[in-house]
Amino acid sequence: MKTRDRILVTSLDLFNSEGEQNTTTIDIANEMDISPGNLYYHFKGKDVIIAELYNQFEVALGNTLRAPLEKPLDQGPGGIENNWYFLHVLLEEMYHYRFFYQSLEDILNRFPSLRTRFLRLLDLKKKTLGSICLSLLEDAGEEIGEDQFASLVENLTQSMTFWFSWSRLQPGAREPQLLILQGVLQLMSMIAPHLGQSQQQFHQHCQDIYQRTLLP
Amino acid sequence: MKTRDRILVTSLDLFNSEGEQNTTTIDIANEMDISPGNLYYHFKGKDVIIAELYNQFEVALGNTLRAPLEKPLDQGPGGIENNWYFLHVLLEEMYHYRFFYQSLEDILNRFPSLRTRFLRLLDLKKKTLGSICLSLLEDAGEEIGEDQFASLVENLTQSMTFWFSWSRLQPGAREPQLLILQGVLQLMSMIAPHLGQSQQQFHQHCQDIYQRTLLP
Numbered sequence: 563m564k565t566r567d568r569i570l571v572t573s574l575d576l577f578n579s580e581g582e583q584n585t586t587t588i589d590i591a592n593e594m595d596i597s598p599g600n601l602y603y604h605f606k607g608k609d610v611i612i613a614e615l616y617n618q619f620e621v622a623l624g625n626t627l628r629a630p631l632e633k634p635l636d637q638g639p640g641g642i643e644n645n646w647y648f649l650h651v652l653l654e655e656m657y658h659y660r661f662f663y664q665s666l667e668d669i670l671n672r673f674p675s676l677r678t679r680f681l682r683l684l685d686l687k688k689k690t691l692g693s694i695c696l697s698l699l700e701d702a703g704e705e706i707g708e709d710q711f712a713s714l715v716e717n718l719t720q721s722m723t724f725w726f727s728w729s730r731l732q733p734g735a736r737e738p739q740l741l742i743l744q745g746v747l748q749l750m751s752m753i754a755p756h757l758g759q760s761q762q763q764f765h766q767h768c769q770d771i772y773q774r775t776l777l778p
Numbered sequence: 779m780k781t782r783d784r785i786l787v788t789s790l791d792l793f794n795s796e797g798e799q800n801t802t803t804i805d806i807a808n809e810m811d812i813s814p815g816n817l818y819y820h821f822k823g824k825d826v827i828i829a830e831l832y833n834q835f836e837v838a839l840g841n842t843l844r845a846p847l848e849k850p851l852d853q854g855p856g857g858i859e860n861n862w863y864f865l866h867v868l869l870e871e872m873y874h875y876r877f878f879y880q881s882l883e884d885i886l887n888r889f890p891s892l893r894t895r896f897l898r899l900l901d902l903k904k905k906t907l908g909s910i911c912l913s914l915l916e917d918a919g920e921e922i923g924e925d926q927f928a929s930l931v932e933n934l935t936q937s938m939t940f941w942f943s944w945s946r947l948q949p950g951a952r953e954p955q956l957l958i959l960q961g962v963l964q965l966m967s968m969i970a971p972h973l974g975q976s977q978q979q980f981h982q983h984c985q986d987i988y989q990r991t992l993l994p
Contacts, residue, residue, distance in 0.1 A: 664883065667946065681949055706971075710981060713967035721933060723947070724940040730883065731939070733897060751929035755922075755971035765926060 566604045568594060570618070573611045577661035582612065583668070612669070616676055619659040623683060626652055627690045634693065637701045642767050645694050649749055653725065653742045663726050684719065691718045695753055702757040702764070714756060718749055740776070747772050782820045784810060786834070789827045793877035798828065799884070828885070832892055835875040839899060842868055843906045850909065853917045858983050861910050865962045869941065873954055879942050900935065907934045911969055918973040918980070930972060934965055956992070963988050 563571070572594050576585045587608050591601045605611050626648075635644040662669060670677040692715045699706065706714070721728075725745045729736065736744075750768045754761045779787070788810050792801045803824050807817045821827050842864075851860040878885060886893040908931045915922065922930070937944075941961045945952065952960075966984045970977045 667880065667943065670947075681947065684947065707978075707981070709985065710967065710970070713964060717933070717937060717964065717968055720940065720944045721936060724936065724943065727883065727940065727943075728936045731886075731897065731900065748929060748933065751926065752933055752968070754926070755930075762923075765923070769925065 565596070565600065569601060569604055570611065570614060573608075574615055574659070574661070577612075577615075578659075578664075582661045582665055587611075609673075612673070613676075615659065616662070616673075616679070619655075619662060620679060620683060622655050622658075623652070624686065626655060627683070627686045630690055630693055634697060637697050641698070641701055642764065643771065645698065646746055646750065646768070646771050648694070649746045650742060653722070653745045656722075657726065657738055657742060660726050663723070664730075666727075684723070687722065688715050688719050691715050691722070695756075698753055698764075699756060702760045704756060704758045704760075706756055710756070714752065718752055721749060721752065743772055743775055781812065781816065785817060785820055786827065786830060789824075790831055790875070790877070793828075793831075794875075794880075798877045798881055803827075825889075828889070829892075831875065832878070832889075832895070835871075835878060836895060836899060838871050838874075839868070840902065842871060843899075843902045846906055846909055850913055853913050857914070857917055858980065859987065861914065862962055862966070862984070862987050864910070865965055866958060869938070869958045869961045872938075873942065873958060876942050879939070880946075882939075882943075900939070903938065904931050904935050907931055907938070911972075914969055914980075915972060918976045920972060920974045920976075922972055926972070930968065934968055937965060937968065959988055959991055 569590065573585070573590050576590060576593060580589075585608075587601055587605075588598055590611075591598045594601075605614070630648060635641070635648055637644070656663065670680060692711070695711065695714055695718070722745070725748070726741070729741050729744075747768060751765070754765045754768070757764050785806065789801070789806050792806060792809060796805075801824075803817055803821075804814055806827075807814045810817075821830070846864060851857070851864055853860070872879065882896075886896060908927070911927065911930055911934070938961070941964070942957070945957050945960075963984060967981070970981045970984070973980050
């Protein structure tokens with residue numbers, strides 16, 4: 563791996579595990595066993611590293627979020643699984659860059675240009691979650707009012723955005739895989755009650771996927 | 779007002795408006811036009827002020843949260859209004875001490891003893907929100923499974939805890955009163971779909987209270 567890429571990977575690891583505020587460029591250089599001068603040759607400070615990691619995050623999350631808008635997820639028999647795995651991938655990507663969410667307000671205050679871009683990403687997230695809700699409702703033969711639909715999408719987006727902050731408030735450390743699975747289940751549980759007659763079946767189906775994915 | 783109380787009120791104001799991390803005891807003394815020595819005579823540093831404000835917050839929120847557990851809110855004809863105003867009071871209290879929520883992770887990391895107490899408060903919040911859901915379900919003649927109930931309460935508690943963080947991510951400044959009203963509406967919208975036949979009526983009722991409260 564090139565030194566530049568190694569710096570990014572090491573920074574992301576340290577930011578995620580120690581917190582971005584508690585990590586200096588000296589820590590990053592030490593961790594990589596390179597000189598601060600060498601690091602500085604590639605990145606002129608921590609802010610540039612954060613900006614570059616944000617670019618990566620934005621591309622990764624943006625591509626995933628746009629996929630079901632460009633080609634809707636298959637519904638029908640395997641539909642719930644498709645939505646489940648899609649949400650799983652989304653939460654995994656967010657987890658990969660979780661330091662942003664750990665100090666979201668602080669980072670957005672320090673980097674006003676990232677705020678604009680993050681809000682754009684939130685809008686995209688709302689659109690994508692909305693399209694998933696729509697296809698699940700359609701599949702269940704249900705319709706809901708415009709207000710209710712907007713509230714549902716708002717709730718889903720909020721819950722997803724703060725999922726890892728919420729998890730860190732729970733006592734006891736939990737495996738990342740479990741955190742992500744519980745996040746998906748939680749989101750699905752918000753959609754379920756809107757699915758009328760089929761909500762029990764939907765709920766059971768989600769519980770089954772959850773249990774099946776949990777077991778090795 | 780006694781100097782000690784004035785220090786607490788001024789600190790809370792500054793923490794809420796400027797952020798706790800951006801406020802020093804010198805700022806607090808300057809804002810009050812007293813000497814740092816006078817402030818130090820009452821509080822031996824910012825940490826002691828934060829601890830005292832947390833005590834206030836815990837007593838206020840704890841008392842409110844315990845009220846409907848000790849004497850359930852009246853349901854029946856005026857039931858929705860009673861729940862509405864209860865959630866409104868809760869969010870108002872949280873807003874009053876919003877600096878805790880603005881740097882929640884940071885504060886809980888710095889004060890491990892507050893973490894334990896905050897988690898206890900979250901448990902109480904879950905119990906109270908659970909009892910509200912139960913009485914609304916009962917009133918609507920609906921029953922839901924244990925898993926679904928647990929998910930609903932979890933979602934409500936998460937949404938409430940991060941409501942002001944979520945609001946600060948929305949573009950444009952909003953009036954506190956509007957933020958709080960929208961928070962209540964958002965929470966009610968999570969309960970509504972569980973209310974079966976009466977969900978439309980419930981939803982409309984909430985929209986009506988929202989509109990009516992918005993207008994001067």
